Amino acid sequence: MKSEPLRLRMEGISKSFPGVQALKSARLDLRAGEVHALVGENGAGKSTLVKIMTGIYPDYGGLYEYEGEPVTFRSIAEAQHAGISIVHQELNMMGDLTVAQNIFIGRESTTFFVSDKELNRRAQELIDEFDIGVDPRTLLRDLSVGKAQMVEIARAMSFTQTRVLILDEPSAALSEGETADLLRKVEQMRARGVSVVYISHRMNEIMQITERVTVLRDGDYVATMDTASCTVDEIIRAMVGRDVDQAQKTTSQVPADAPIALSARGLTSARVTDVSFDLRRGEILGFAGLVGAGRTETMQILCGADRWGTGTIEVDGRPLTFTHPRQAINAGIAYLSEDRKRYGLVLNLSVTDNTVLASYDALSTGLVVHTKECRTVTQRYVDALKTKTPSVSQLVKNLSGGNQQKVVLAKWLLRDVSILIFDEPTRGIDIGARAEIYAMMRELVAQGKSIILVSSDLTEILHLSDRVVVMCEGRATGTLDIAEASQVTIMELATHHAQHSKESR
Ligand SMILES: Nc1ncnc2c1ncn2[C@@H]1O[C@H](COP(=O)(O)OP(=O)(O)OP(=O)(O)O)[C@@H](O)[C@H]1O
Ligand SMILES: [Mg+2]
Known part of the structure; x- marks a missing residue:
């Protein structure tokens, strides 16, 4: 093994931005x-x-060798020419161009003399190969985040000269099915001799497809381990520097006769059929199901974001109808959307501005905003969530992906509401920071607030929920007490309908 030549080697890499030392001495080598x-x-x-x-x-410090030679790439084009392709954490495509144009952009040699028809035909081949199921003529901005991500991955994988492929949290916006497709594609790339760098917070994916794991902490290299001979706990300890409790909640502390904070009956819309449930005060009610089961759509009816939704909603026993999200907010319901990259943040504003954006009413008198108070409040959340930023005045666009998520969370935690709906709150957030967010959620319910937690991460559902509503194909297929909930019982209910309808076909 030792004599195998390295494809790429980076050692003692340092990089700083104004006020931040992002890398001190990082290291990575690729076979x-x-x-x-x-x-x-x-x-x-x-x-x-x-x-x-x-x-x-x-511009950086340290050593970078590629195929045994020291290199300095001055642009993406140079690196790509040498065979290094990347799929970024943030979507990096042109919304106003079609899927086909996005796939072949920057490859003038192929696009310049090629007709639209030919371009679309080639794109269609790639789309079929990746099983993405979109029309190559669709504008990119009309795709879901997951589909757009798949297009970007297909694009990066289609460069024939690729020898190193970097995927920066590729699965964060993908459904289970799409993730499985992606992992298969990664296997194929490996089989072709490509070296793949796979960045992810999802330990099961890492255990499944990687040979080795390199851990960074605070800009420093910690260790490189053989995946086959280490455990998830070992990796987490190297990342976080301590043990993190991931155990399942075994019993609910919420008394069965706790007052009902919110009651929903017969919620129905284009993609949801007759969903009913009660949320008790002080409870965390999990919503589990496969992607596309209708969980987000149910929450949208609940908070007035779906104009065509029907059903009855009672908050503290009072019947309410919401036709606009503002009415739900006034009734004390806050919805943290799963699509935060699009709706949650103003990237060119500071951490403070983003945090207090939704709470200006409380922090201002007339037109005067109490700046100092805003900063103090924001600092409190930065501390509580351990948001990594040089100061509360830093622009949000300069924070790492996961830290941006924490700013969105702070913004919603700051609102004084009694019912919080969290839709995939920890997507892209590391395991250590999750623990902080979980602690914050527990504190909120201890204060008498109630939480609905929509999550595709079953470990998270089982760790936090008092009860779990499982959905499948737009219907609630069951509600489990946490004492009877497990991966198996949840998955049974989550696929119940699908299996049933397949059998009857
Ligand atoms: N352009 C920039 N300007 C200023 N600071 C930056 C910039 N890019 C990154 N940073 C800072 O450098 C540090 C490392 O950020 P980086 O994005 O590499 O983290 P990451 O490991 O990818 O995190 P995540 O898991 O959240 O994506 C962070 O503290 C971040 O705020
Ligand atoms: Mg990142």
Whole structure:
């Protein structure tokens, strides 16, 4: 094994931005045809390291060797020419161009002389190969985040000269089915001798497809381990520097006769049929199901974001109808959308501005905003959630992906509401920071607030929920007490309908 030549080697890599030392002494080496996980907490420096690798940041300290030679890539084009492709954490495509145009952009040699028809035909081939199921003529901005991500991955994988492929949290916006497709594609790339860098916070994916794992902490190299001979707990300990409790909740502390904070009956819309449930005060009610089961759509009816939704909703025993999200907010319901990249943040504003954006009413008199108070409040949440930022005045666009998520969370936690709906709250958030967010949620319910938790992460559902509503194909197929809930009982209910309808076909 030892004599195998390295495809790429980075050592002692440092990089700073104004006020932030993103990397101190990072290290990573890649063998030919291996899948190598790069892990670490939010802000550890993963994205920065791979941006150096691909020529986005040409200024840095340290050693970078590619195919045995020292290199400095001055641009993405240079790195790509040498065979290094990247799929970024943030979507990086042109919304106003079609899927086909996006796939072939920057490949003038192929696009310049090629008709639209030919372009679409080639794109269709790729779309079929990746089983994405979109029309190549669709504008990119009309796709769901997951589909757009699949298009970007297909694009990066289609460069024939690719020898190193970097995927920066590729699965964060993908459904289970799409993720499974992606993992199969990664296997195929490996089989072709491509070296893959796989950045993810999802330990099961890492255990499944990687040969080795490199851990970064606070811009420093911690360790590189053989995946086959280490455990998830060992990886997490290397990332976080301590043990993290991931155990399942076994019994609910909420008394069965606790007052009902919210009651929903017969919620129905285009994609949801007759969903009913009660949320008790002080309870965390989990919503589990496969992607597309209708959980987000149910929440949208609940908070007035779906104009065509019907059904009855009672808050503290009072019947209410919401035709606009503002009415739900006034009734004390806050909805943290799953699509935060699009709706949650103003990237060119500071951490403070983003945090207090939704709470200006409470923090201002007339037109005067109490700046100092805003900063103090924001600092409190930065501390509580351990958001990594040099100060509360930092622009949000300069934070790492996971830390941006924490700002969105703070914004919603700050609102004084009694019912909070969290839709995939920890997507893209590292395991250590999750623990902080979980603690915050427990504190909220201890104060008498109630939480609905929509999550595709069963570990998270089982760790936090008092009861679990399981949905399948737009219907609630069952409600489980946490004492009877498990991966197996939930998955049975989550696929119940699907199996049933398949059998009857
Ligand atoms: N352009 C920039 N300007 C200023 N600071 C930056 C910039 N890019 C990154 N940083 C800072 O550098 C540190 C490392 O960020 P990076 O994006 O590499 O983290 P990451 O490991 O990818 O985290 P995540 O898991 O949240 O995506 C963070 O503290 C971040 O705030
Ligand atoms: Mg990142």
